[in-house]
Each structure stands twice: as C-alpha cells, then as structure tokens.
Amino acid sequence: KQEVTQIPAALSVPEGENLVLNCSFTDSAIYNLQWFRQDPGKGLTSLLLIQSSQREQTSGRLNASLDKSSGRSTLYIAASQPGDSATYLCAVHPRYGGSQGNLIFGKGTKLSVKP
C-alpha cells in the first residue's frame, strides 16, 4: 500500500531564508508526483508536477526534485517571503493498485515565514 510522509509537519523561518520541504513515498511505481499549496480553509493550488521520468521541475522560486528509486521528493523554496506561508502538500499518482487516477497525499508541512 502506497504511503506518503512529509517531514517536518511544521516549519517556521525568517523571511529571506532558503528552505527545503521533504516528501517520501513507499512504492516507487508512480506515474507522477505533484506538489500543492493550501491556504487556511481553502482548496489546493497546484505548484509543480514531476513525471516519473523526470528528475526536477522549476517554477519561479520553486524547485522540486524527484528520486523515484529512493522514494523521495524535495520542494526547494528560494528567498522565502511571508506570502509563502501556507501548508504544502505532496501527492503521488500510483501506477499500480487502487484507483487508476486518484492521488495519495501526505499530511502536509505547515510553513510560516516571519517578516
């Protein structure tokens, strides 16, 4: 059974710091991995999608990497800003078992960037 774990559960940093959020998954048979942002009481905003054949994706100050063989992904945020404060969720799209299409999520990392 695919399980997704995110560490740390919460992170507080001063503005301007570079930071890394971690995601691990137990089964390397995945189609892709997706990182989301969720603001309190809101829906999810897709940040980056990495296909299983890719090793990283970049969007602005965000860089996500994928090491499928070790079951790990990282989300790197450069020069953090208070507006980056949110919960960041990692989700994998499993290749085998369960639904053909559903994502399996971690519990998220709650990021707080202090001015």
Place this chain on the structure above:
Amino acid sequence: DTGVSQNPRHKITKRGQNVTFRCDPISEHNRLYWYRQTLGQGPEFLTYFQNEAQLEKSRLLSDRFSAERPKGSFSTLEIQRTEQGDSAMYLCASSRVAGDKETQYFGPGTRLLVL
C-alpha cells in the same frame, strides 16, 4: 478557463439530514474527482469519473454517499442521513489525461459541519 468551482462553499446541517454538493470542472476536462479532507490531514480519495462513468469508489464511500456526473460535465455528491463524522472539507478536482501526464486542478472545497 475559469477553474474548478464548488457550491455551496459552506454547509451547516443537523445530524440525519441529507446534503448535496455540486462541482463544476474546468471545461473539457474528462476526469472529475471527489476527495475529503479533515483537519490536519491530507485529502483522501472518495471517487472519480471519466466522462459520465464512475470508475472507482473508495472504501471511505459508504452506502450513504452517492455521486453522479450525468452528462459528463458537472458532478453532485450527496450524503444521506448525515453523521457528525461526515464533518470535513469536500474537495473536487478535474483533469485532462494526456498519456501518463495528469495534473489535477482543485476547487475551493465545500466545508460541511454536521451538528
């Protein structure tokens, strides 16, 4: 592209009542997903549609839950005889599958509180 919309955004009901939520996906997206999210957890898959066909239902989807997507466009999720444990955020997502690449786009969610 106006994004995924969900209505209502909030619903308060008494235990035992029936509730219905609506999701309007991004136009031309052939897949539509329902997830449930409780406080401090990542979203959990409930069910999904490819066009009008319901292809998968999670074990979380008890007999009191039913979902439809009659014309392959909008979808409804009905909960009959609500229980306090049904209190959660109900999220809808849509996607257009292209090979192995599938990015799911989420709506703002419907927050349900069962008293």
